[in-house]
Amino acid sequence: MTKRLLGRLMYGKRYNRVPWGQRVYVRPGERLIREAQWKRLIRSAPVMALADYERSRPLGEIEEFLSCMMCGESRQQPLFEPTGGNGWRYHVVRCPSCGFLYRNPNVRPERLGDLYATGYNSFLTGKYAANRQRRYDLTMKAFSPVFDEGKERRLLDFGSGVGLFLELAEQRGFESFGVDLSPESVAQANERLSKARTFHGAPEDVPEIAAGGFDVITLWSVLAHLPRPLDDFAKFRSLLAPGGVLLILTVNARSLLLKAYGSEWSGFTKNHLMFYSSETVPTLLRRTGFAGVAFAPHYGDTIEAGTTALPEDLRRRLRRNVELSDGGNMMRVLAFADEEAIGRWGGGPLTVHRFDT
Ligand SMILES: [Zn+2]
Structure with a gap:
């Protein structure tokens, strides 16, 4: 059947x-x-010692075996084996202690560039660009009023690509900067933008950015690509001004679609390395010096933009099931640098979870 x-x-x-x-x-x-x-699935999948796991999996030239980066647990619970076009394939394990999902073996940081061969940015135009910018607008709206007024506020977009978000940020008055690994993207972005500037390389390589003092840092579909998230987030924390916030949009490891489709899940893309949820991203933030976090459930862009063809009763059911399962396909996170940030932005509909220090 x-x-x-x-x-x-x-x-x-x-x-x-x-x-x-x-x-x-x-x-x-x-x-x-x-x-x-x-x-x-979680109850029945076997848990293996790291040494046994390493013997059971091939190791590619650009890869390395990892323990859990969130909690240090070395045991592995193999769950998924996503595959895709051009024959890529990798293994996804779950940490049996904290539930973190990650690719193992993972990609060695110094070989990350191998994943982003030329042509990576060629599809970032036309309808794709319009849909992306709609997604950015909807996410800013979900965290309103944090992004409503950019005047006299400094913003850094980490992984700024061809500048689709920076374009919106400068329109809102932010003094905007971006960094990206792809020199072609940086060149395209700087053509698109009027006042905002993007740079090729790491934040510490660019004096205007290394100076810090950012009121906002954004990571749009970047977190899942970071091979050393703790190092990066410690750096982001140090670049934030008092009262600063950091925004994350990433695939949600508690997605109901992952639970339904397993290895076929849309979040298991070729270049994704780690998969976070509302249960694991707080560990990353707490360990790197942030004071608290808030989440905005993601119902889907067509639902939020009001362009869906779903009838009203099904729209209501969808929203309820996203909330009850914490299972939207994307996760939207606002991280607060310090108490000042929580005081300034933590009111309204946002529920802030403070970290014990
Ligand atoms: Zn763990």
Whole structure:
């Protein structure tokens, strides 16, 4: 029996018109089924000592084996083996202590450039660009009023690509800077932008950026690409001014779509290295000197922009299931540098979780 027929029998024809990425959130009872499947998977998948795990997996030339970067646990629970076009394939493990999901073996930091061969930015135009900018706007709105007014505030976009976000940031009045690993992207960005400036390289290599004093740092779809997140976040923390905030958009390791589709999940892209959730990103932030964190659930861009074709009752069900499962496909995070930042931006609809120091 095909999956499609099974789905129709279980849930009824109505849901076949619902886009693939929304079905698991709206079909009656599916959230509970997927969560139960996930629990069973975690209970039944074997946990291995690192040495045994290393013997069981091939190690590519640009790769290295890791222990959990969040908590130091060395044991490995192998869960997924995503594959894709041009034959790429990697292994995803879960930390049996803190639940962190990461690629293991991972990519050695000094070989990261090998993942971003030329042509990486060639698709960042047209409709793609418009959709990206809509996503940035919706995320800023979700954290309003933090991004409403940029006047006399310094902003750093880490991994700024061709400058699609910096364009919005300078329109809002931010004094905006960007850095990126790709020289072609930096050149394109500087053509697009009027006052904002982007640079090739690391923040510490650029005097204007190394000087710090940023009120806002943004990481748009960058976190999952970082091979040494603790080092990077310690640096971000030191670049923030008193009262500063850091925004993260990344794939959500508690996504209901991951629980439903496993290795086929859209978050397992070729260049993603680590997969965070609301349970593991606080560890990264606490260990690197941040004072607190807030989350804004991600319901999907068409839902939030009001362009979805879903009928009203299914929209309501989708929102409820995203909230109940903490299972939106993306995770949106606002990290607070210090108490001053929590005092300034922590009010309104945002629930701030403070870290014990
Ligand atoms: Zn761990």
